[in-house]
Amino acid sequence: MAEQSESAPGAQRFIPPEADTLDALRAAASGCQGCELYRDASQTVFGRGDESARVVFVGEQPGDMEDQKGLPFVGPAGRLLRKAVDDSGLDPGHIYLTNAVKHFRFELRGKRRIHQTPDRVHITACRPWLVAEFARLHPEIVVVLGATAAKALLGPAFRVTRQRGELLPWPASAQHPEDFRQVPVDSAGKRADTPPAQLLATIHPSAVLRADDQDKAYEGLVADLTVAARALAG
Ligand code: SF4
Numbered sequence: 001m002a003e004q005s006e007s008a009p010g011a012q013r014f015i016p017p018e019a020d021t022l023d024a025l026r027a028a029a030s031g032c033q034g035c036e037l038y039r040d041a042s043q044t045v046f047g048r049g050d051e052s053a054r055v056v057f058v059g060e061q062p063g064d065m066e067d068q069k070g071l072p073f074v075g076p077a078g079r080l081l082r083k084a085v086d087d088s089g090l091d092p093g094h095i096y097l098t099n100a101v102k103h104f105r106f107e108l109r110g111k112r113r114i115h116q117t118p119d120r121v122h123i124t125a126c127r128p129w130l131v132a133e134f135a136r137l138h139p140e141i142v143v144v145l146g147a148t149a150a151k152a153l154l155g156p157a158f159r160v161t162r163q164r165g166e167l168l169p170w171p172a173s174a175q176h177p178e179d180f181r182q183v184p185v186d187s188a189g190k191r192a193d194t195p196p197a198q199l200l201a202t203i204h205p206s207a208v209l210r211a212d213d214q215d216k217a218y219e220g221l222v223a224d225l226t227v228a229a230r231a232l233a234g
Contacts, residue, residue, distance in 0.1 A: 008035035008125035015132050022051055022136050025129070029102060035125035037103035037118075042067045047098025047133050054232055056096045056139040057081070058130065060148035060204055061122075064113050067104035073097045077206040081145070084205065084218065088225035090232070098133055100152035101126045123152045131179045138183060140197050141228045142170050146204030153199075160201045165224040167231055170199040200228050 011034035019025045026046040032038060045062035048071060057073075065075035073081055078097075085092050101122050106113040118126075130152060144150050150158045155175030171180035171194055182191045202224035203217065211217035 008121050010034045010125045011128040015128055019132070020136070022047070022133065025132050025136070029129055032102070032129070034128075035103075035122050037101070037105050037122055040106070041103040043070045044102050045070055045072050045099065045104070046102060046129070047096060048072055049096035049098075050094050051096070051137065052094070053096035053137065054094045054140045055090060055143060055228060056098070056134075056137055056141075057143045057145060058149040058153060059097070059099045059145040060206075061099050061101040061118050062104045063115060063206070064104065064106070067113075072099055076209060077204065080208055080218070081205040084221050084225055087222045089229040090225060096137060096139070098130065100130060100149045102129055118148055120151070120156075123148060127152055134180050135183055138195060138197075139170075140195075140232060141167075142197060142199045143225070143228060144199060144201040146207060149204075150201055154201070158201070160203065164202050164220075165200065165227050167198045167200055167227060170197040173199055198228075198231060200224065200231075 011032050014028060014032045014034055015025070016028050019028050029044045029046045032044055038044070045066050059073065062072060063075045063077065066072055066078070072078070082092060085095065101118040104113075105116045105118050105122065107116050108114075142153070144153055144160070147160055150160050153174055171177045174180050181194055183194050202221055205221065208214055208217040208221055
């Protein structure tokens with residue numbers, strides 16, 4: 001069982017400067033010990049999807065099934081998200097899926113592993129991976145799924161419930177926009193300004209699964225994603 005900790009060394013020192021592709025980052029992340037979550041989880045679950053994705057989704061952390069398979073969004077919440085992507089009109093072939101925290105945090109109850117929300121220390125420790133992923137992606141829309149991802153990208157003051165479904169400027173709305181302002185343009189290390197994009201926050205698909213009125217919660221998720229789909233179509 002993962003213990004609480006007040007501080008963690010962070011992921012930065014596990015990111016090799018020469019890792020200039022998502023595959024290289026993924027390989028490096030498999031050895032990350034930037035916080036204590038690596039100890040009890042099965043493996044690092046790095047982002048997956050289209051490297052030239054128009055839409056990048058950022059969730060909270062891998063769940064039990066993701067931890068076993070090593071792939072993000074393959075459990076019940078992931079299936080629901082894929083259905084919502086289809087129903088909103090977004091192209092499922094052009095998305096990239098990742099999480100703010102890349103190891104499964106859980107509590108053992110008997111033989112069951114019960115999800116535990118990551119603490120701020122885990123979000124902060126893992127943020128360098130998210131920044132490194134964004135440095136290699138060029139999304140037109142970033143979709144933030146739930147409060148943990150919102151904290152990681154937008155800071156603790158952001159309230160998903162208040163600003164969900166609203167298009168915001170990216171990276172200008174990030175907590176530290178400078179982290180996301182430049183992207184490499186070639187293998188020689190040339191960098192350029194990140195093309196302006198938009199960000200949209202919505203609820204995490206697992207919140208739909210936990211809702212008393214799942215149909216209504218699902219409709220809300222699809223309505224938010226439809227805002228993104230329309231923005232891309234426009
Ligand atoms: S949760 Fe993130 S920072 Fe912590 S060990 Fe895993 S990859 Fe590293």
